[in-house]
Amino acid sequence: MSELHERQRSSPMHRFRTLVAAALTALAAAAPAGLLAPAPLAAQDAHDIVLSGGRVMDPETGLDALRNVGIRAGEIVAISEDPLTGDIVVDVAGLVVAPGFIDLHAHGQSNRANEFQARDGVTTALEMESGVASPALFLARRGEGAILNYGATVSHMSNRAWAMPERVAELERARAMVASDPNAAMRQLGSAGSAGRYDAVAREDYPALRDALARGLSEGALGIGMAHQYYPGASLEEILEVFKFAAEANTTIYTHVRDMTISAMQEVLANAVATGASLHIVHVNSSSLWNIGPILDLIGGVQSRGFDVTTEAYPYTAASTGIESAIFDPGWQEKLQISYGDVQLQDTGERLTEETFRSNRQEGGTVIIHMMRDEWIREALASSFVMVASDGMRYAPGAHPRGAGTFSRFLGHYARDGGLLPLMDALAKVTIMPARRLEGMTDQAARKGRLQVGMDADITVLDPDRIIDTATFEEDLSYSIGVVHVLVNGEFVVRDSENVDGAMPGRAIVGRMMSER
Numbered sequence: 076m077s078e079l080h081e082r083q084r085s086s087p088m089h090r091f092r093t094l095v096a097a098a099l100t101a102l103a104a105a106a107p108a109g110l111l112a113p114a115p116l117a118a119q120d121a122h123d124i125v126l127s128g129g130r131v132m133d134p135e136t137g138l139d140a141l142r143n144v145g146i147r148a149g150e151i152v153a154i155s156e157d158p159l160t161g162d163i164v165v166d167v168a169g170l171v172v173a174p175g176f177i178d179l180h181a182h183g184q185s186n187r188a189n190e191f192q193a194r195d196g197v198t199t200a201l202e203m204e205s206g207v208a209s210p211a212l213f214l215a216r217r218g219e220g221a222i223l224n225y226g227a228t229v230s231h232m233s234n235r236a237w238a239m240p241e242r243v244a245e246l247e248r249a250r251a252m253v254a255s256d257p258n259a260a261m262r263q264l265g266s267a268g269s270a271g272r273y274d275a276v277a278r279e280d281y282p283a284l285r286d287a288l289a290r291g292l293s294e295g296a297l298g299i300g301m302a303h304q305y306y307p308g309a310s311l312e313e314i315l316e317v318f319k320f321a322a323e324a325n326t327t328i329y330t331h332v333r334d335m336t337i338s339a340m341q342e343v344l345a346n347a348v349a350t351g352a353s354l355h356i357v358h359v360n361s362s363s364l365w366n367i368g369p370i371l372d373l374i375g376g377v378q379s380r381g382f383d384v385t386t387e388a389y390p391y392t393a394a395s396t397g398i399e400s401a402i403f404d405p406g407w408q409e410k411l412q413i414s415y416g417d418v419q420l421q422d423t424g425e426r427l428t429e430e431t432f433r434s435n436r437q438e439g440g441t442v443i444i445h446m447m448r449d450e451w452i453r454e455a456l457a458s459s460f461v462m463v464a465s466d467g468m469r470y471a472p473g474a475h476p477r478g479a480g481t482f483s484r485f486l487g488h489y490a491r492d493g494g495l496l497p498l499m500d501a502l503a504k505v506t507i508m509p510a511r512r513l514e515g516m517t518d519q520a521a522r523k524g525r526l527q528v529g530m531d532a533d534i535t536v537l538d539p540d541r542i543i544d545t546a547t548f549e550e551d552l553s554y555s556i557g558v559v560h561v562l563v564n565g566e567f568v569v570r571d572s573e574n575v576d577g578a579m580p581g582r583a584i585v586g587r588m589m590s591e592r
Contacts, residue, residue: 122161129167133526134503146532149565174526175533177509180464188470189222191479193568194554198533199224203329204357206230206300208264221581228300229291233268238276238284272306295585297516302331318346327353353383360388360455367451387464388455390485392447395475399439419443462508472551480544483555487543516586532565
């Protein structure tokens with residue numbers, strides 16, 4: 076008998092149920108025929124869904140064995156060596172049954188984006204790097220019906236505009252639009268922060284900044300999104316002030332660092348150590364480039380000394396962002412060590428020249444930036460403390476393939492075909508590691524990223540020999556293969572390798588400060 080079953084048998088609840096069953100049996104024997112007749116065994120043990128005969132892999136407990144998984148009311152209620160009965164029984168022999176993948180870095184917050192993410196094994200997709208201007212508006216919009224679980228941080232960039240007296244009137248006008256046009260209100264709240272990206276926040280206005288961030292946390296934000304490479308007006312002192320606030324509020328900062336240098340990493344790491352703030356550094360691969368080795372040494376060293384610092388990477392050699400962003404301010408070629416031909420238009424696939432770069436920068440739009448080497452990606456992914464997140468862009472036909480293939484590429488191309496690490500270790504990077512990162516801000520995370528009795532039935536069933544990405548930089552987005560079934564809160568969103576039409580079981584993942592109000 077497995078260690079898991081031994082724990083279940085020795086638990087107080089198991090002993091209680093055994094005593095109750097014995098008492099009912101004794102009463103039935105003494106009562107008139109049929110008066111206390113027990114319900115048929117099948118009715119007592121029936122489940123909504125049974126995943127039968129799969130290789131169950133749970134990175135937290137290390138369970139790796141053939142088991143039957145029983146699901147009832149959105150929860151995993153049985154993991155058994157014995158057969159289980161259910162309204163729906165799905166034979167998953169030969170497949171891996173794993174916790175659903177958690178993506179901490181998904182800009183594609185729409186159901187069309189979710190369709191591609193689900194086919195990549197994702198059950199929870201969160202907007203943590205950039206965050207949102209108004210968590211309340213974001214949660215209300217996504218709450219109208221979502222395929223995957225969703226949530227977000229509060230955006231530092233958007234909310235620092237509340238600490239700029241000249242922009243407050245614009246923000247108030249946007250808030251006045253919420254009832255009549257919430258989508259327009261959200262766009263205007265975000266644009267105010269973008270318009271102020273080169274502006275500084277004065278020291279005397281720091282209290283207004285703190286108030287704005289606190290409001291976002293009270294609305295359900297999962298932390299603070301701080302992508303300050305996109306708003307170079309933020310001073311070293313302002314960033315330190317946000318770290319102080321995060322430490323006092325006991326919340327996590329998700330940061331896209333100031334630039335692709337070692338000193339940019341040192342800025343946020345020093346702030347985390349000095350203030351005690353919880354810190355997550357996004358896409359360490361594209362924020363480090365050729366400095367990946369020493370930067371991993373820095374992050375690993377801080378983490379090993381007990382500081383709450385984590386990081387992530389995505390398994391592609393190109394990045395993606397807006398061509399109008401501050402990343403392409405003068406000097407970008409020297410900073411990134413690339414040129415015009417390394418920049419590709421998302422919508423057409425065209426590689427740019429000096430002339431087309433200038434015209435497109437004036438018009439704006441999304442580009443793909445070919446600026447990394449495969450060995451840098453491998454070094455990041457192989458590191459024991461680096462988890463995997465997609466940085467998936469908003470849905471567009473020619474969008475960066477990471478929005479459709481991150482997890483399948485990592486598991487198939489790197490872990491399996493490249494021999495980078497064993498399957499269990501690879502699964503940990505997309506399940507239990509991001510779940511633990513979230514636990515400091517939401518109690519819901521304790522039920523995610525695990526395939527255990529009592530956990531939410533967010534489950535990914537995959538073929539470990541076939542899983543691979545198919546999306547490329549040259550063609551429109553395409554679905555990954557090898558993800559056979561995906562359940563979110565106990566409901567299929569992918570079944571037999573196809574999206575389930577109309578399935579929208581996704582739920583909000585909200586910060587603890589909202590639940591404490």
